[in-house]
Amino acid sequence: MLGTSPSTFDALKRNLTEDGGLKGGKDIGAREKLAIFCTAFKAVLRALMKPKVYRRHAYLPPPSAPVPVRITEDPGLNPFFKKVIGAVDGSHVPAHAPAAFRESFWNRKGKTSFNVLAVCDFDMCFTYVLSWWEGSAADSSLWQKALENGLRLPAGKMLLGDSGFPLSPHLLIPYRGVRYHLKEYSAGTKRSVIERIFGVLQARFKILTTGCHYDLQVQADLFPALAVVHNLIRRLDPAADIEADLVNDDAGGTSEDPEPRAPPADAEVATAARDRISKKMWKKYRP
Structure with missing residues (x-):
């Protein structure tokens, strides 16, 4: 689901928390934040590439x-x-x-x-x-x-x-x-x-x-x-x-x-x- 193996995900989380300053909050931990980002990134990308969205915002002018x-x-x-x-x-x-x-x-x-x-x-x-x-x-x-x-x-x-x-x-x-x-x-x-x-x-x-x-x-x-x-x-x-x-x-x-x-x-x-x-x-x- 996250597009990577658990060990790779854990390594990325360690790198971001130890070297990148990523911290958990009161209601959500650093691991959950990273998981949301990884899943949301692809979901948002797919949504932006949907023809109905893309053609509404990137289009050539009409002949008139x-x-x-x-x-x-x-x-x-x-x-x-x-x-x-x-x-x-x-x-x-x-x-x-x-x-x-x-x-x-x-x-x-x-x-x-x-x-x-x-x-x-x-x-x-x-x-x-x-x-x-x-x-x-x-x-x-x-x-x-x-x-x-x-x-x-x-x-x-x-x-x-x-x-x-x-x-x-x-x-x-x-x-x-x-x-x-x-x-x-x-x-x-x-x-x-x-x-x-x-x-x-x-x-x-x-x-x-x-x-x-x-x-x-x-x-x-x-x-x-x-x-x-x-x-x-x-x-x-x-x-x-x-x-x-x-x-x-x-x-x-x-x-x-x-x-x-x-x-x-x-x-x-x-x-x-x-x-x-x-x-x-x-x-x-x-x-």
Whole structure:
């Protein structure tokens, strides 16, 4: 029931009471506190991942949704990015993988991780998360898997991505050699909105930077479940938001990756759309 053997549970209890300061109270002992935590943790995680809960708090806007305020109120973004509803990127989250699976979890930094693909809007809420992929997976591969596993953008809408993603009708990436779109930044910061939301989530929930020793399914569920909690806090109490001071060093692909390829027809349509935006911006901003 607790997901571990009695001897392991007792060892953990000793460690927490002797070194961690865990104490019993008047009505409940340290052992019972730990047992409640171990059972409640998984129960709460399962509840957060229930489709009815998850989809209520992490969702893409409907086709009829208005242009994001972040776009309409910024003359540097409007009208060039009026079809953009958010940004996408990958972020590495520590994974404690069994030896039999460890090789596929090694990332380019020599650590074991999940590569989590996430989409967010300009209000810094997560709208889509794909979490069950090893650290060796490239962002472009995750994007394709997301399209195969339920990611459906509204017709005519786009996301901003970095050059680790393939150019496609629903994905606007910068020209090769430029990691992020010049104007895809929030006021007062040089960090993109997707980097910022990763930083906020990791600052709020430290387990996403340290990892945990639960089974792989539980580890994979942590990010999307905590993304739901983040969205709830963001929408109900935006004043409680945390702005992380450090750039998310575990973001996914960079311009050093081999250039991802899209189907020729998709690439042609997307290239034309990107060129149109570029020409309009050049016409407005050139000296």
